[in-house]
Amino acid sequence: MSEVCVRVAVRIRPLLPKEVLHSHQVCVRVVPGSAQVMLGSDRVFPFDHAFGPTASQDEVYESCVQPLVESLVHGYNATVFCYGQTGSGKTYTLGGGNLDEDGGIIDRVAQDVFFLLGEKRRNSDGVEATVRVSYMELYREELRDLLELHTMHKELHIREDEKGNTGNKNLFSD
Numbered sequence: 477m478s479e480v481c482v483r484v485a486v487r488i489r490p491l492l493p494k495e496v497l498h499s500h501q502v503c504v505r506v507v508p509g510s511a512q513v514m515l516g517s518d519r520v521f522p523f524d525h526a527f528g529p530t531a532s533q534d535e536v537y538e539s540c541v542q543p544l545v546e547s548l549v550h551g552y553n554a555t556v557f558c559y560g561q562t563g564s565g566k567t568y569t570l571g572g573g574n575l576d577e578d579g580g581i582i583d584r585v586a587q588d589v590f591f592l593l594g595e596k597r598r599n600s601d602g603v604e605a606t607v608r609v610s611y612m613e614l615y616r617e618e619l620r621d622l623l624e625l626h627t628m629h630k631e632l633h634i635r636e637d638e639k640g641n642t643g644n645k646n647l648f649s650d
C-alpha cells in the first residue's frame with residue numbers, strides 16, 4: 477500500500493431507472509485507464525481511484541479497503557468514510573445487506589476481519605483479539621444506535637473526554 481495517509485476514491489453510480497425514464501444525461505465519466513474523472517467535456521480531476529458505473533462492489537473493496545483491513549490486523553488504525561450528496565450511492569457502497577456480489581464494504585470488512593484474525597491466531601501462539609462494533613446513525617441532529625433497537629427513542633449524546641476522545645453515551649445508562 478502507498479505511504480499516503482489519506483486516499484480519495486470517486487465512484488460514479490449508474491443512472492437509476494427513474495433517471496433514465498426522465499432522460500437524465502450522464503455528465504461525469506472516468507477517463508479510460510486512469511484514476512481521473514472528466515466533468516462535462518474538458519474538466520479533468522485526478523483521484524487515487526476512480527470507478528465508473530460498471531465497477532463491482534468487489535472491485536471497490538479490493539482496491540480501496542482490503543489493504544486497510546490487512547494493516548488493521550497488524551496493529552494500524554484505519555478509517556473509511558463515504559461522502560457525497562443524497563442519492564449518490566454512499567449507503568449502497570457501504571452497506572448492501574447480503575454478502576453476495578452486492579455486499580458492501582461493511583459486509584466485506586466484517587468477513588475479512590474475522591478471517592484474518594482466525595489466520596493470525598492459527599499461525600501465532602497466544603494471539604488474542606477483541607472485536608468491538610458500534611453502529612450509529614446521525615440524521616437531522618438525532619443520534620441513533622442502530623444495534624440497540626430499544627434505545628431508538630432515548631436521547632444519545634456524543635461526548636468528549638479530557639483527551640479529546642469521542643464516544644457516545646446513553647443518557648439513561650449512567
Ligand SMILES: Nc1ncnc2c1ncn2[C@@H]1O[C@H](COP(=O)(O)OP(=O)(O)OP(=O)(O)O)[C@@H](O)[C@H]1O
Pocket residue numbers: 488489490492529560561562563564565566567568569
Ligand atoms: N454503484 C451502484 N450501482 C447500482 N445502483 C446504485 C449504485 N450506487 C447507488 N445505487 C442506487 O442508487 C440509489 C441511491 O443510492 P444510496 O441510497 O446508496 O445513496 P445515498 O448516498 O446513501 O443517499 P442518502 O444520502 O440520501 O442516504 C439506490 O437506489 C441505490 O441502490
